[in-house]
Amino acid sequence: MKKFLYLILSTLPAFGQTATPVMTARAAARFLDQATWGPTPASIAAVQQMGINDWLAAQFAATPSDLPDEPILAVDGKSNNNLTPIVGVFYQNTITGPDQLRQRVAFILSQIWVVSQVSVHPAYAFPPYWRTFRDNAFGSYSGIIKAVTLSPAMGTYLNMANNNKANPVKGTAANENYARELMQLFTLGLTQLNPDGTPVLDANQNPVPTYDQSVVTNLAKVLTGWTYPTAPNAKAKNNNPAYYFGQMFAVETEHDSTTKTIFNNIIVPAGQTAEQDLDTVLVDLMQQPSMGPFISKQLIQHMVTSNPSPAYVQRIAQVFSSTGGDMKAVITAILTDTEARAGDDPNAQANPNFGHLREPMVFLTSLVRGLNGTVTTANGLNGYANETGENLFNSASVFSYFSPLNRTEGGLYGPEFQIYSTQTAADRANAISAALYGSLDKTTQLDLSPFIDKAGNVSDLADYIGYAFLHNAMSSDLKQAVTDAANAAGTAKAKAQAALYIALTSSEYQVIH
Amino acid sequence: MFTRRGFIRVTTASVGSLALRPFGLLPALAQNGSDYRALVCIFLFGGNDSNNTIIPVDDTNFQAYSSLRGSLALTASELTPTVYDASNAPYAFHGKLTELAGMFSSKELAVVANVGSLVQPVTRAQYQAAQTPVPVNLFSHSDQQLQWQTSVAQGNSPTGWAGRAADYIESQKINASNFPVFFSVAGNSLLGTGATTQPVAIAPGGSLQLAGFNSTPASQARLNALNNLLTLDSGVKPA
Numbered sequence: 001m002k003k004f005l006y007l008i009l010s011t012l013p014a015f016g017q018t019a020t021p022v023m024t025a026r027a028a029a030r031f032l033d034q035a036t037w038g039p040t041p042a043s044i045a046a047v048q049q050m051g052i053n054d055w056l057a058a059q060f061a062a063t064p065s066d067l068p069d070e071p072i073l074a075v076d077g078k079s080n081n082n083l084t085p086i087v088g089v090f091y092q093n094t095i096t097g098p099d100q101l102r103q104r105v106a107f108i109l110s111q112i113w114v115v116s117q118v119s120v121h122p123a124y125a126f127p128p129y130w131r132t133f134r135d136n137a138f139g140s141y142s143g144i145i146k147a148v149t150l151s152p153a154m155g156t157y158l159n160m161a162n163n164n165k166a167n168p169v170k171g172t173a174a175n176e177n178y179a180r181e182l183m184q185l186f187t188l189g190l191t192q193l194n195p196d197g198t199p200v201l202d203a204n205q206n207p208v209p210t211y212d213q214s215v216v217t218n219l220a221k222v223l224t225g226w227t228y229p230t231a232p233n234a235k236a237k238n239n240n241p242a243y244y245f246g247q248m249f250a251v252e253t254e255h256d257s258t259t260k261t262i263f264n265n266i267i268v269p270a271g272q273t274a275e276q277d278l279d280t281v282l283v284d285l286m287q288q289p290s291m292g293p294f295i296s297k298q299l300i301q302h303m304v305t306s307n308p309s310p311a312y313v314q315r316i317a318q319v320f321s322s323t324g325g326d327m328k329a330v331i332t333a334i335l336t337d338t339e340a341r342a343g344d345d346p347n348a349q350a351n352p353n354f355g356h357l358r359e360p361m362v363f364l365t366s367l368v369r370g371l372n373g374t375v376t377t378a379n380g381l382n383g384y385a386n387e388t389g390e391n392l393f394n395s396a397s398v399f400s401y402f403s404p405l406n407r408t409e410g411g412l413y414g415p416e417f418q419i420y421s422t423q424t425a426a427d428r429a430n431a432i433s434a435a436l437y438g439s440l441d442k443t444t445q446l447d448l449s450p451f452i453d454k455a456g457n458v459s460d461l462a463d464y465i466g467y468a469f470l471h472n473a474m475s476s477d478l479k480q481a482v483t484d485a486a487n488a489a490g491t492a493k494a495k496a497q498a499a500l501y502i503a504l505t506s507s508e509y510q511v512i513h
Numbered sequence: 514m515f516t517r518r519g520f521i522r523v524t525t526a527s528v529g530s531l532a533l534r535p536f537g538l539l540p541a542l543a544q545n546g547s548d549y550r551a552l553v554c555i556f557l558f559g560g561n562d563s564n565n566t567i568i569p570v571d572d573t574n575f576q577a578y579s580s581l582r583g584s585l586a587l588t589a590s591e592l593t594p595t596v597y598d599a600s601n602a603p604y605a606f607h608g609k610l611t612e613l614a615g616m617f618s619s620k621e622l623a624v625v626a627n628v629g630s631l632v633q634p635v636t637r638a639q640y641q642a643a644q645t646p647v648p649v650n651l652f653s654h655s656d657q658q659l660q661w662q663t664s665v666a667q668g669n670s671p672t673g674w675a676g677r678a679a680d681y682i683e684s685q686k687i688n689a690s691n692f693p694v695f696f697s698v699a700g701n702s703l704l705g706t707g708a709t710t711q712p713v714a715i716a717p718g719g720s721l722q723l724a725g726f727n728s729t730p731a732s733q734a735r736l737n738a739l740n741n742l743l744t745l746d747s748g749v750k751p752a
Contacts, residue, residue: 171583171584180652180653184653190650190653190656207649209650213651213652216652387716387719389700397558399654399655403655407671411671417701418701419700419701420701421697421700421701421712421713421714422713422714422715422721423700423714423715423716423719423721424700424714426719426720426721426722426723427719429723429724430720430723430724430725433723433724433725434724434725436725437725477742477745478742481738481739481741481742482738484734484737484738484741485734485735485738485739487734488730488731488733488734488735489731489734489735490731494731498731498734498735498738501725501735501739502735502738502739502742505739506742507742
């Protein structure tokens with residue numbers, strides 16, 4: 001009897017221990033680098049225990065973070081253009097928010113559907129625009145298209161708002177900016193794509209364009225007749241002044257209701273309302289075969305690897321088209337794909353071109369999260385991101401911080417390398433130096449003690465850094481360099497600082513594998 | 514298995530060059546070198562309205578300009594005083610460009626007008642008939658910005674024209690200084706990307722100095738460790 005009881009107890013976890021992990025630390029950390037703002041010891045342990053599917057389910061259900069609404073006017077009565085409070089909360093959410101996956105996907109969507117303060121100045125425009133992606137990150141891609149199309153912030157940025165039908169007396173025609181970028185950047189791309197993302201070629205081996213100028217002109221007509229929401233206590237006009245809460249609404253007298261021929265020779269019939277025209281286009285867009293591979297490949301590039309195989313793109317595009325652009329299904333497919341997970345196995349044959357450069361914001365948040373950081377809303381993290389080419393909500397143009405088509409040496413795609421220059425490489429190294437030897441800003445607190453505690457044995461220290469930052473897989477060359485730097489340092493703290501500096505400035509860390 | 518090919522080499526191309534190059538020479542070259550020549554390119558990414566930059570002001574052409582541009586046309590009062598080109602034809606600059614007008618008058622400024630990317634000469638009729646090759650993705654801003662930098666209108670080019678010039682200058686060992694042939698003060702650019710040379714990008718007021726190092730043995734050991742890794746990753750030995 002006594003022996004039997006002992007056996008039962010032994011199958012339960014001992015006090016203070018947790019259940020047997022279902023994933024290795026390496027696999028969990030790799031996954032977290034793809035799905036979040038950077039692994040932490042706690043999140044690595046959580047994914048190890050939960051496995052990917054349970055973790056994803058928990059993330060899909062996690063309470064969304066928010067950004068604070070801002071006053072329309074500053075105290076001097078002029079437009080309030082100060083984004084600082086919003087940006088501070090944004091970074092705080094990335095560091096400590098529970099909804100890591102939602103925030104990361106929303107940020108990726110905002111890099112595809114760019115609105116920048118370079119031409120949309122009022123600060124209060126940005127939290128509602130951001131919520132468009134936060135709220136649709138796990139929704140449908142067609143929902144994203146419609147929500148952004150009717151967003152007043154995009155209305156200003158690409159002239160969708162107050163885009164009146166042609167006026168022969170004034171000699172004006174519909175503005176083509178939004179129509180063009182809706183196709184080129186947000187949904188279809190310039191070139192027709194095969195299901196695996198490779199370009200469709202004509203008989204002369206030239207890429208086949210998705211649309212021509214006449215389609216742009218006609219789609220611009222389809223999208224006429226929308227104006228800004230009417231501000232409280234204001235009288236509605238055909239062309240309202242800019243107002244950034246709520247959705248744009250249709251003014252039928254400014255809508256071009258003639259018949260229009262758009263992409264793929266689809267005819268938008270005459271006599272429809274502005275909203276009927278828009279819904280027609282939404283349905284037709286979602287049925288274009290290029291959209292699945294075009295959007296899927298960009299999502300893969302942002303989360304997993306700059307150069308996915310055509311087969312990987314095709315698997316995700318298939319999920320995209322068969323689910324009507326269901327983002328939960330697409331994200332799950334991207335993160336659980338065999339190509340994304342192949343490197344979880346330390347003995348697998350590595351693809352040397354797998355992975356992508358850590359973009360500035362993810363570099364910073366990963367650094368702070370890995371160093372057990374706490375931040376306040378007054379943090380200055382965006383200053384470092386700005387210096388290195390990624391000033392939140394301030395992309396230089398609609399082409400975002402970097403292009404999915406940017407190439408590096410040897411013809412490899414390397415989107416993030418577009419903003420990785422001699423200068424920004426030095427700036428990134430110096431941000432690491434500031435974090436370890438000084439401070440990143442006045443309020444961000446980093447805790448090196450877990451590393452200092454290991455510094456009595458430099459090999460243990462290197463292994464722990466590898467666990468925290470390098471998917472438990474530091475190369476022998478890097479371990480040697482880390483060891484050399486730490487051995488030359490005096491105190492335990494100095495050893496931890498020197499070892500972390502070498503590891504975090506290394507290409508192994510800068511490039512997520 | 515971790516490997517040092519692929520992206521690792523690309524990251525170290527940037528970091529490695531910053532650790533190896535004597536950038537302190539820049540001010541010295543600019544101030545002292547009597548034989549130092551530079552071609553300075555300012556690219557506005559299509560942000561300039563060139564039709565309202567310099568305007569013909571003889572009666573016939575100004576009327577044509579005004580009617581074609583409609584509400585966007587500048588009036589006479591919005592222009593600089595008249596300047597004359599080499600054939601004595603009258604022009605004026607946008608009223609905000611008085612300095613350029615002055616330089617044009619004193620023959621310090623030349624305007625190369627009516628330039629654009631082409632695969633081959635094409636007439637309006639040929640364009641409309643779509644029988645002649647035209648630049649790829651002609652109305653896509655991003656593609657046209659790239660074509661201005663690559664000078665390749667019929668497709669994608671991994672190199673820019675200045676980068677290819679830098680490749681040649683390096684290969685001929687014409688550049689006697691340690692200063693890079695191409696450098697940018699506005700971030701990376703395809704313009705300066707060569708097949709064998711990389712652009713060096715610096716920021717105005719920025720520092721390429723690595724922070725946090727001093728002459729103590731511990732600090733030097735850390736710098737050595739950093740350089741050893743860069744050498745391994747890039748295959749480039751520190752100078």
